[in-house]
Each structure stands twice: as structure tokens, then as C-alpha cells.
Amino acid sequence: MSLSRKTTFEDLSSELHISIFEYLNANDLIQSIFNLNQYFNQLLCDYHLLLHWTLIEDRNEIGTLSSAICLEQLKSLKCYDYHLIQFHNPNKLSCLLSLVVFKYAINIREEEVIDFILAIPQLKYCQIKLSQSHDQVDFVSPSYHKSQEPTSSNLKYLDIDSKFGVSFSYFHSHVLRCSPNLRYVNAYLSCDDGNHNTIYKPISDLVYLSKLTLKIRRAKLDHLKLLSQNTPNIESLKLDCLAGNSNESFMNAQKWFQLLSSWKNLKLLRIYVQSKNNIPYNHFPGIQQTFRSVPFLVERHVCPEYSFSGYNRRRIHFNAHYRKK
Structure with missing residues (x-):
């Protein structure tokens, strides 16, 4: 009997x-089977194999890892900013979906x-976070060709954290302009308080965008109106x-009325405003009434659950949660 x-x-x-x-x-895959034999070395480079790659640990040298696999195989990547720039050509990350x-x-x-x-051609999900430590690094600027008219991105989810805030004009005229498929945006922005002649390039309607969370320095209501x-x-x-x-625009009930009337599908609204100057308390009743009387909410029989809190001369906080009766 044979076994x-x-x-x-x-x-x-x-x-x-x-x-x-x-x-x-x-990272673990390369440590386990790279150079084990020719078969596994060839398999690691197989274009059917799509991988997750992390470059934020000391043991993860970009040179060692890139010698074992191809950039075209990456479907998700976690790295520092200087790692990303070292790839030089975003088109090589042709299968990357998450970053x-x-x-x-x-x-x-x-x-x-x-x-x-x-x-990056197929990227759908992206987070930019602040590292716990910061330093200066040696790097070479990427050499890929940038067309005068930026190509359309496939991003659907974008989360940008920033120490000082990404320029609002850059965010509006470039990021949003290049990302027509966005569904969710969370960003920290900064507006130029002294430049009144900023020209914002026209952008197409972001028809898929349903969730917008913004923290804005030196904000004016005109910036929100533009969005x-x-x-x-x-x-x-x-x-x-x-x-x-100047914070007068945030205290203008009519401007709030016009602004909110643009968002006809609004279900959840949370606003926190902090001003450098004292805020007259007599402005608040008009703003409160505005949140209760936007025409499309009344027509759709939508009842706002409204709360107003946090007044202490320079801060206001209003929270309106709209829902069907």
C-alpha cells in the first residue's frame, strides 16, 4: 500500500x-519569501498580485522594497510625504486605490x-495627516509632465489635515476643479485676509459631493457662498x-438665508464661528429665525431640530439637524 x-x-x-x-x-510578504527561490521572486512581481505597502516604519527601506515588487502592483499605500515624492511619476502607481x-x-x-x-490615475481614497515629528529632508522634485490644464482625478474621499491650512484659493480652483467625483471632503483651509483681488477659476458642479467638513482660518461668508x-x-x-x-458677514441673517437656500438637500448642519472682534448679541435672533425659515425646508415639511449655544462675546455655535416630520 503506497502512502x-x-x-x-x-x-x-x-x-x-x-x-x-x-x-x-x-512588507511582511517580502521579508518572508523574497529570495526564497526563483518561483516566489517571480510571483512577487506578477502584475496580477496587488499589494498593501507601508513605509512609515524604520525597517521599511523604499529601495529594498521596490527591488522586490513593482509600483504598478500597489493597491494601497501608507507613507511619508518625501516617500511619495521619491516615486517621481504618479502614473507608475496605476493600480493604487487607497493612500x-x-x-x-x-x-x-x-x-x-x-x-x-x-x-495618481485610479486613486479613490486619500488622507493627508500630520506626522508627530517634522524635519527637513533631502529630496528631488518629481519630474513628471504637468499639463497646463490639470487632468481629472478619480478621488471620491479626501481628508486633508494641515498645520497652517491649505490655501482656500488653491483648494477651490485646483483641488475641487480636478476632482469632479468627490463624495466626501474634510479639510483644514486658510484664506488670505489681505488679498481682495483673488481670482477663482470656474469649476464644474460637484454633483456627487454630499458630505463637506471644513475648518477655515480667516474665513468670510463669501468663501462659503463660492462653495x-x-x-x-x-x-x-x-x-x-x-x-x-471683519466678521459682519457671519452676522448677516439675509446672507445666511441666501447661502442655505443653495443647498436644497441639506439634512445636517453644524456651524461653529469664532471671531477676533466682539459679536453683538442682538444679531442672534435674526440668524436663529433664518435657520427655521429657509423656503425649501418649509416646502418639504422638514423640521429643523435647532440648538444655539456657546455665546461668550466672540464665539457662536449653532447646530441644526434637519429631518422629515
């Missing part, structure tokens, strides 16, 4: 190996990182605004 031969891991088909490897992080970038290098502009991200012109389907709006030297 049947035991099946080993190497006896499995390459298709099954690829299916298993796709559940693993590229988390930690802002570390103080000599790499946020706009340069975001420009690179927007040029409202191209975001017709917002359902959730959360704003944290530090007003500029």
Missing part, C-alpha cells in the same frame, strides 16, 4: 498563492504633495470658522 504524498504550500497553484498573498502586507500620507518634511510644500496625489455655487447636493455640512478681521 499518498503530502501537499505542501509550494504545491498550490500560482493563482491560489496570489489570492493568499493579497491579504498580506507587502495615507504623513506630512513630515518641512521643506516640501503641501501643494506639491497634493498635486502629485491628484495625478455653495458648485455643491448642489450637500446633505451634511460641518463648518468650523475662525473669522477674519
